[in-house]
Amino acid sequence: xxxxxxxxxxxxxxxxxxxxxxxxxxxxxxxxxxxxxxxxxxxxxxxxxxxxxxxxxxxxxxxxxxxxxxxxxxxxxxxxxxxxxxxxxxxxxxxxxxxxxxxxxxxxxxxxxxxxxxxxxxxxxxxxxxxxxxxxxxxxxxxxxxxxxxxxxxxxxxxxxxxxxxxxxxxxxxxxxxxxxxxxxxxxxxxxxxxxxxxxxxxxxxxxxxxxxxxxxxxxxxxxxxxxxxxxxxxxxxxxxxxxxxxxxxxxxxxxxxxxxxxxxxxxxxx
Amino acid sequence: xxxxxxxxxxxxxxxxxxxxxxxxxxxxxxxxxxxxxxxxxxxxxxxxxxxxxxxxxxxxxxxxxxxxxxxxxxxxxxxxxxxxxxxxxxxxxxxxxxxxxxxxxxxxxxxxxxxxxxxxxxxxxxxxxxxxxxxxxxxxxxxxxxxxxxxxxxxxxxxxxxxxxxxxxxxxxxxxxxxxxxxxxxxxxxxxxxxxxxxxxxxxxxxxxxxxxxxxxxxxxxxxxxxxxxxxxxxxxxxxxxxxxxxxxxxxxxxxxxxxxxxxxxxxxxxxxxxxxxxxxxxxxxxxxxxxxxxxxxxxxxxxxxxxxxxxxxxxxxxxxxx
Numbered sequence: 001x002x003x004x005x006x007x008x009x010x011x012x013x014x015x016x017x018x019x020x021x022x023x024x025x026x027x028x029x030x031x032x033x034x035x036x037x038x039x040x041x042x043x044x045x046x047x048x049x050x051x052x053x054x055x056x057x058x059x060x061x062x063x064x065x066x067x068x069x070x071x072x073x074x075x076x077x078x079x080x081x082x083x084x085x086x087x088x089x090x091x092x093x094x095x096x097x098x099x100x101x102x103x104x105x106x107x108x109x110x111x112x113x114x115x116x117x118x119x120x121x122x123x124x125x126x127x128x129x130x131x132x133x134x135x136x137x138x139x140x141x142x143x144x145x146x147x148x149x150x151x152x153x154x155x156x157x158x159x160x161x162x163x164x165x166x167x168x169x170x171x172x173x174x175x176x177x178x179x180x181x182x183x184x185x186x187x188x189x190x191x192x193x194x195x196x197x198x199x200x201x202x203x204x205x206x207x208x209x210x211x212x213x214x215x216x217x218x219x220x221x222x223x224x225x226x227x228x229x230x231x232x233x234x235x236x237x238x239x240x241x242x243x244x245x246x247x248x249x250x251x252x253x254x255x256x257x258x259x260x261x262x263x264x265x266x267x268x269x270x271x
Numbered sequence: 272x273x274x275x276x277x278x279x280x281x282x283x284x285x286x287x288x289x290x291x292x293x294x295x296x297x298x299x300x301x302x303x304x305x306x307x308x309x310x311x312x313x314x315x316x317x318x319x320x321x322x323x324x325x326x327x328x329x330x331x332x333x334x335x336x337x338x339x340x341x342x343x344x345x346x347x348x349x350x351x352x353x354x355x356x357x358x359x360x361x362x363x364x365x366x367x368x369x370x371x372x373x374x375x376x377x378x379x380x381x382x383x384x385x386x387x388x389x390x391x392x393x394x395x396x397x398x399x400x401x402x403x404x405x406x407x408x409x410x411x412x413x414x415x416x417x418x419x420x421x422x423x424x425x426x427x428x429x430x431x432x433x434x435x436x437x438x439x440x441x442x443x444x445x446x447x448x449x450x451x452x453x454x455x456x457x458x459x460x461x462x463x464x465x466x467x468x469x470x471x472x473x474x475x476x477x478x479x480x481x482x483x484x485x486x487x488x489x490x491x492x493x494x495x496x497x498x499x500x501x502x503x504x505x506x507x508x509x510x511x512x513x514x515x516x517x518x519x520x521x522x523x524x525x526x527x528x529x530x531x532x533x534x535x536x537x538x539x540x541x542x543x544x545x546x547x548x549x550x551x552x553x554x555x556x557x558x559x560x561x562x563x564x565x566x567x568x569x570x571x572x573x574x575x576x577x578x579x580x581x582x583x584x585x586x587x588x589x590x591x592x593x594x
Contacts, residue, residue: 027376028381
């Protein structure tokens, strides 16, 4: 464009400069945070469920031979609590966010602007991801205080596990949203992943206590490496080889999810 | 630079769009829009207007042909085009639980060189509604919010998909004034509408779409001029079409009858009308329900729809001629 076009665009100087990806995502995330606060159903599911479910894990722990598996109540309950938080506050909540924004044509509208596709999904996901992160930190502090859990012996595993878990759950939410048509069906479509994860990823039954063959299958589930890394951070008995395996499994699932989103995510409702 | 004024900011060549189910919504269209021009895509519902505009907005890749907006492909070169365009979709696109002010602030954060949100909201008359949730706005207010946000970045090219649908007469007039003001400021506007009046009032040039194709294009005057004028009247009792003077000599291109009503189409309205009236005067008959009408955009629009429906039920038309 030549400078001679400038006068045609209005006499007043522009009030804000060129946008940046960070600026755009912040603006979107801020609006999405406001919306999160206004949706009581999501707030309840996201805040209440992950704080209550760990009690049932603790109750179930009384039947288990924890010491034989090298675990304590704390190293059983905290990873499970973090898992619940990722599943409910991040994954389920985001399936709803993506589907409802698509139904409202918000995603389509956003795509007419300067935001790139990844910024739209990332910015929309940010409040739920942050709420999940804050919850996990509170849960760690709570478990340390109530369940006599000492500081993690390998904290870096907890950090890596948690970050991978947040990214993976957000990406899987977008995948699930790709196959969810309406806001109503978004109440149901997250259930398979919730059940599979709760049963097989070491939330209620640690993999350490499963038969070896079953455990080696469950290791490959998307959320298992996250729970394994978090648990390993506190027990300290995860070898470098095992840690690497868990990280690679989580990364592989994330890559797969990103591919699926690029391939199948729908930006507008079906006509 | 003078060349700039004639620069084509939108160029469309043999554009096609096919939906998943195989439906071909856009079937090879060509047009271009010069800088500073207001261009209207006119058509009935389902003519392919929105499908076309979405390709220009870069929301989808065409199935064939080429689109250039400001010299770039709006789909593959999104980053180069988006900061310079503003878009008003046909409907919605705002979270229902946000207030007007929150929605505008969110958009302002995503638009390069955004004006203060309050300023554009005032421009469309929503300044009193800033604290209202989007879901509580009327349909017309929502359209105006959409328009305000499309204007936030002072775009060089503005896409308006049915900007006045759902507005009352006053809101429509306000929107027209706004668009005229934008044109004066040099903004290029592409709008779709099914209001003929809107196209006639606003557009420098227009294209009438029908079934995925452009059926007519040009300035409103050119499109109108391409259409025949009409004369219709009731045949006097005891007279038949054969009793009229030779129609071809009067410059009538064709005619049809419906009961006793005769309709003539001509490109030489004065000659045909004179010939007809002189004949009636000499024969001493009264032509009841005489209607002499020069071509209008509405006529152009209707005749395009009629040509197609005539093709669809051709046997009936023939019967009419036989009667």
